[in-house]
Each structure stands twice: as C-alpha cells, then as structure tokens.
Amino acid sequence: MASSQTTSPTSDTKSKVITTFLDHPTFSCAQCAAVIALQDELISKAFSGRDGRGYLMHSAVNLKMGKREDRPLLTGVHTVADVYCMGCNDRMGWYYHKASDQSQKYKEGKYLLEQEKLVKENSWKLAD
Secondary structure (H helix, E strand, O other): OOOOOOOOOOOOOOHHHHOOOOOOOOOEEOOEEEEEEEEHHHEEEEEOOOOOEEEEEOOOOOEEEEEEEEEOOOOEEEEEEEEEOOOOOEEEEHHHEEEEHHHHHHOOOOEEHHHHHEEEEOOOOOOO
C-alpha cells in the first residue's frame, strides 16, 4: 500500500519552511523563527491589526492563506484572508484581496502583519 504524500492544513509543515534572505534584515515569526518578510518590504508601521499595531508589507513568504472573507475594518469593508505561518500555523495577520473604497485600493495585494507576532532580525556583522 503506497503512502500518501499530501499534507493537510493541520499537518506539521516545518519541513516546508523556506530559508532565504541570508544576510538581509528580516521579520521572523516570534513563535518558530521562520522568515516572514524582508524589512525592505515594509510600507508603513501606522496600521492596526486585531491585537495592536500592524505593519503593511509589499510581500511576505512562508505564509498559508486562509479563507477569503469580507471584513469590516477601521477604514471600511475589505475582502481579506487571514495568513498563517507555515512553520507553526500561528495567525500572522491578513492579506488584502480587495478594498471597496477607492481611497483604500493601494492596500490590494499587500499584507498586514501583526507587530506582536514578528521579531525584527538584523543582519549586523561585527568587525574583527
């Protein structure tokens, strides 16, 4: 009998976490240390998440997309999907699919990552 190679949303995904961005400042998951985004991808720190401050990011990695839904947020109703860390399944924030208000369209295709879920990793090197 052949074993199945498919993974379910609840299976251990740590083996699939990508390690990239060596020697670049990053944001990592506070729970499992998986790299989530380059600090260079930060657009704004002036956002609100579910549990406090949030960062608007151009892009992110090592995230799984949840179910798309219309959600009332501080700036109106947006079509978003929660995003989860591939390493530990912790909810990291959400992805903006669509904004109904014209003034909010700049958020489409961007990520809102919860500040408390991230660790800022600097790639400083000490001189010998």
